[in-house]
Amino acid sequence: MSNILEINSELTRLSEALSVASNEYTQANKEAAEKRTDYDVAWAKGMVKSEEKTVDKREAQVTLECQIFMREARVAEAVRDAYKERMRALAAQLN
Numbered sequence: 132m133s134n135i136l137e138i139n140s141e142l143t144r145l146s147e148a149l150s151v152a153s154n155e156y157t158q159a160n161k162e163a164a165e166k167r168t169d170y171d172v173a174w175a176k177g178m179v180k181s182e183e184k185t186v187d188k189r190e191a192q193v194t195l196e197c198q199i200f201m202r203e204a205r206v207a208e209a210v211r212d213a214y215k216e217r218m219r220a221l222a223a224q225l226n
């Protein structure tokens with residue numbers, strides 16, 4: 132009987148942890164999408180206003196101008212991916 136209670140307790144703990152991770156993933160996914168949109172819009176605006184003659188120079192200029200947006204987007208996407216991996220690990224333990 133003790134084993135059944137321990138197994139049930141562990142399944143409950145993992146299920147609750149998966150629920151929390153799912154909520155965190157949802158929020159991280161939203162934040163990553165917002166940060167990526169900010170970056171994409173800043174990039175597009177920079178490309179439109181750039182007066183550089185070549186595409187390479189325009190892209191280099193805009194990359195420098197948008198580096199904060201780019202960093203924020205990449206960090207948010209990495210956080211989102213970490214939550215996704217956490218959910219996979221918890222789901223694997225439940226199975």
